[in-house]
Amino acid sequence: MQATVNQDLCIGCGICVNMCPGCFEMKDDMKSYVIEGSDCSTEGCCEQAAGSCPVQAIEISE
Numbered sequence: 001m002q003a004t005v006n007q008d009l010c011i012g013c014g015i016c017v018n019m020c021p022g023c024f025e026m027k028d029d030m031k032s033y034v035i036e037g038s039d040c041s042t043e044g045c046c047e048q049a050a051g052s053c054p055v056q057a058i059e060i061s062e
């Protein structure tokens with residue numbers, strides 16, 4: 001399972017980073033990025049974070 005963030009949609013609210021710091025990080029442009037090498041499957045919070053994104057910027061794929 002892999003997460004991707006659409007930075008064009010992300011408004012930098014920080015919810016995903018707070019909910020799932022093992023998978024998402026905020027970069028200098030104040031957009032969320034998936035941490036390189038992180039595995040959404042082992043981060044139980046990943047899907048929950050995606051569901052909590054106010055602009056549906058996070059996509060989860062198998």
Ligand code: SF4
Nearest residue numbers: 010011013014016053
């Ligand atoms: S929850 Fe959505 S809008 Fe907020 S920082 Fe994460 S990806 Fe961006």
